[in-house]
Amino acid sequence: MNLKVNHIKGLAGFATIVVVLSIYHFLAVQEYITAPPIFPTPGNYRVAHGGVYVFPNDFTNEKLDKYMPVLDANGLYRYNGSTVPATSFNDEFHSFKMNIFGSSKNIDGDQSKCKDINVQRQVDINKSQNINIDIEEVMQKFIQDMPQNSYYREVAPYFIDGLKDQLKEGTVKRHWYQLAGSSVWLEQYGVYFTIRRVMYSPAGFKNAPLLSLTYAQIFDDQWREIKDHNLVLPHEDESENGLEILKFPSFLKIPFFHDYDQTKKRYYGPEDPRITLIKNKAGHFEPLIVFNSDHRQLVTSKDSDTLEPQNFRSMFLCFPFQHQVGKANVDAYDQERFSDATYSRVSELRLDDGPRLKVQKNWTPFISHSQRLHNGGYDTHVNFVYRWTNLEVLQCDIHDGTCNFSYRLDSSIERGSAVGPMRGGTELYSINELLINSGVEKNYYLPPNREVWVGFARAHLDGCGCGKNMYRPNLVVIVGDTVEGEFIYKISHISSSLSFDMNVVGWDMDNPENLCTGSNVLIPNGIASWVVDLATDEAAGWPNDVLTLSLSVSDISVEIINIKNLLAEIIKFSDVFHDQSSAKPYIPSSTTSSKLIGYNNDNVKCTLRASEQFCAAYGKAFEESQNDANLK
Numbered sequence: 109m110n111l112k113v114n115h116i117k118g119l120a121g122f123a124t125i126v127v128v129l130s131i132y133h134f135l136a137v138q139e140y141i142t143a144p145p146i147f148p149t150p151g152n153y154r155v156a157h158g159g160v161y162v163f164p165n166d167f168t169n170e171k172l173d174k175y176m177p178v179l180d181a182n183g184l185y186r187y188n189g190s191t192v193p194a195t196s197f198n199d200e201f202h203s204f205k206m207n208i209f210g211s212s213k214n215i216d217g218d219q220s221k222c223k224d225i226n227v228q229r230q231v232d233i234n235k236s237q238n239i240n241i242d243i244e245e246v247m248q249k250f251i252q253d254m255p256q257n258s259y260y261r262e263v264a265p266y267f268i269d270g271l272k273d274q275l276k277e278g279t280v281k282r283h284w285y286q287l288a289g290s291s292v293w294l295e296q297y298g299v300y301f302t303i304r305r306v307m308y309s310p311a312g313f314k315n316a317p318l319l320s321l322t323y324a325q326i327f328d329d330q331w332r333e334i335k336d337h338n339l340v341l342p343h344e345d346e347s348e349n350g351l352e353i354l355k356f357p358s359f360l361k362i363p364f365f366h367d368y369d370q371t372k373k374r375y376y377g378p379e380d381p382r383i384t385l386i387k388n389k390a391g392h393f394e395p396l397i398v399f400n401s402d403h404r405q406l407v408t409s410k411d412s413d414t415l416e417p418q419n420f421r422s423m424f425l426c427f428p429f430q431h432q433v434g435k436a437n438v439d440a441y442d443q444e445r446f447s448d449a450t451y452s453r454v455s456e457l458r459l460d461d462g463p464r465l466k467v468q469k470n471w472t473p474f475i476s477h478s479q480r481l482h483n484g485g486y487d488t489h490v491n492f493v494y495r496w497t498n499l500e501v502l503q504c505d506i507h508d509g510t511c512n513f514s515y516r517l518d519s520s521i522e523r524g525s526a527v528g529p530m531r532g533g534t535e536l537y538s539i540n541e542l543l544i545n546s547g548v549e550k551n552y553y554l555p556p557n558r559e560v561w562v563g564f565a566r567a568h569l570d571g572c573g574c575g576k577n578m579y580r581p582n583l584v585v586i587v588g589d590t591v592e593g594e595f596i597y598k599i600s601h602i603s604s605s606l607s608f609d610m611n612v613v614g615w616d617m618d619n620p621e622n623l624c625t626g627s628n629v630l631i632p633n634g635i636a637s638w639v640v641d642l643a644t645d646e647a648a649g650w651p652n653d654v655l656t657l658s659l660s661v662s663d664i665s666v667e668i669i670n671i672k673n674l675l676a677e678i679i680k681f682s683d684v685f686h687d688q689s690s691a692k693p694y695i696p697s698s699t700t701s702s703k704l705i706g707y708n709n710d711n712v713k714c715t716l717r718a719s720e721q722f723c724a725a726y727g728k729a730f731e732e733s734q735n736d737a738n739l740k
Contacts, residue, residue: 288304361452387480574624
């Protein structure tokens with residue numbers, strides 16, 4: 109990736125230079141040699157970094173001069189290159205069919221009529237690319253950085269002695285696993301911000317981790333890792349003369365409750381991290397991480413009015429470009445040994461209509477472009493699909509974490525009831541924002557007061573014909589309309605299980621060829637980018653578009669795959685979109701369920717039925733291949 113940068117100060121004799129930003133070449137800056145204190149103050153947290161500092165591309169020289177004394181750095185750089193990730197339109201793609209169920213008519217739950225709402229779509233995909241980290245190298249670097257990193261020293265007691273032995277014996281991969289890779293494209297820096305879950309199992313079992321951490325990297329537009337770089341984001345209130353800095357690569361300083369004396373049947377740390385983008389008041393896009401984690405809170409005792417600590421597993425927001433001091437918000441009270449430590453800022457997400465539930469997981473985040481515009485151009489809330497079957501949507505305040513249901517298909521369902529096999533997946537991507545940012549007129553394809561999101565949920569199927577359980581992605585299209593002053597949602601389209609023609613290895617690491625032993629896992633984690641190429645020849649119809657999707661394979665690998673012309677196919681859903689020649693798409697005129705088309709579970713039930721058939725066929729094909737191999 110070529111970057112044009114301004115060299116603000118240092119390296120006398122050069123006013124402007126061009127730098128090729130890759131893992132191979134970049135202008136080096138003298139590292140700081142002064143180690144930070146054991147628990148760095150917020151000020152030291154901002155300056156105690158080495159490597160190259162990269163500011164957003166909209167920073168003027170005057171602004172950079174303002175922050176120069178804060179950093180006391182030899183050189184600062186403002187990114188002035190391309191803000192769009194490189195598209196892979198010219199890669200070797202092959203066709204891939206998707207079996208999708210729509211919502212154009214009601215079939216009243218009769219699965220024999222699933223064919224009546226079934227549509228077939230075809231996209232192009234390329235071969236997946238592995239972006240795994242070298243876990244041995246990462247953990248060796250952890251040991252090297254630990255003396256200068258208070259967060260590393262805080263978590264190290266859980267594994268440091270074993271890690272040193274594992275590095276000597278070459279057994280790190282038997283105890284450390286990587287999964288749940290998720291990325292966003294930061295156009296103001298021209299990089300992919302990528303996170304992944306790194307988990308540690310003393311016993312060497314993937315399904316029994318003691319500790320999970322979140323590892324962050326940045327990649328250029330060709331998915332080459334960029335090392336020893338710091339991304340700099342000013343505070344929303346620039347009058348504070350404050351900066352937040354993230355060094356890459358590194359483990360994010362996400363605070364979580366833990367107890368050094370309690371390690372049996374414990375699952376500490378942030379799990380299943382997902383990342384999306386929000387726009388702050390200053391106009392900067394910053395990453396927002398969603399995860400679930402065990403934490404402790406003070407709760408009134410049932411037997412008395414006293415407060416006692418209780419553990420919960422809840423959903424959290426993390427703002428990696430913001431910080432907090434101490435971690436009383438996850439420990440129930442302020443522990444002196446952590447009270448001066450600096451962490452990434454986190455906020456618990458909590459339903460505002462009752463007590464905390466013991467376990468909350470698998471919420472699917474999405475940002476509303478129309479809500480952002482309504483709020484003056486920045487984000488105040490993040491939305492979540494709380495439940496796919498009997499669709500429920502939450503709206504959560506970004507600042508205090510309070511959540512309320514903004515839509516419930518069936519209000520009689522108890523809040524703590526099981527959510528069903530369809531859950532989690534990637535964030536949802538706003539088609540409204542994609543069309544506007546791509547220069548395509550939104551109103552030409554969407555009715556007024558409508559917003560559409562696209563993402564990938566995942567079906568968790570037990571005993572469906574291949575092993576204990578199977579996980580696969582399912583394409584989902586969500587439609588939101590304003591009707592009678594209320595905003596109502598529906599699952600407009602949802603696909604059966606998608607393989608993306610990817611090779612999935614078996615759960616047993618010693619016998620990866622046994623695909624149907626234990627779990628068979630392919631999980632979608634995030635939409636890294638979605639690019640529309642307006643330069644396409646008009647005679648070819650809709651411009652090319654490429655979506656980059658990240659997935660986990662068998663909880664040991666992170667892969668990315670490009671899906672070409674998905675938007676072009678989605679635009680053809682005439683009950684959602686329209687053009688000048690098509691009939692007006694379906695717009696509900698009432699919020700009364702008996703008068704609505706598609707506001708039910710019809711397509712979800714059809715999808716689960718088709719996904720079970722996919723699983724059964726997969727298991728049968730594997731069994732036949734094994735039998736053929738035994739006969740040879």
